[in-house]
Amino acid sequence: MNQEHDAEVPQLYRDVLRIEKEWWKIARTREAAIGIVLGISPMKYYLVLSELLDNPNFWAIDPVLVDRLRSLRDRRLEERGSLNETKPQVETLGKHHEANNIKELFS
Numbered sequence: 001m002n003q004e005h006d007a008e009v010p011q012l013y014r015d016v017l018r019i020e021k022e023w024w025k026i027a028r029t030r031e032a033a034i035g036i037v038l039g040i041s042p043m044k045y046y047l048v049l050s051e052l053l054d055n056p057n058f059w060a061i062d063p064v065l066v067d068r069l070r071s072l073r074d075r076r077l078e079e080r081g082s083l084n085e086t087k088p089q090v091e092t093l094g095k096h097h098e099a100n101n102i103k104e105l106f107s
Helices: 003-008 011-026 030-038 042-053 056-061 063-080 095-106
Strands: none
Touching (some): 011 030, 011 042, 011 063
């Protein structure tokens, strides 16, 4: 990422990617890192992460990591037998719609 593009990336995106890339450098557990970096519960974090994984703007920041995370999520859903029932359609969300959904999770 260049510096101009970096300034356009929402802090939430950067924080989530940082947790996924190096949570063990932040804390002893991923859950503790989530609390330290974002100040939310792991349950809320995973809801945010799931929404972001289907966001093309989030994917564009780090396609390799996001593809790996999507694959892990899909594999887990498939193991539970719920992939076809719950797999969201990837679509571009308006910034306002996306921001409102994520803000609701933090409140």
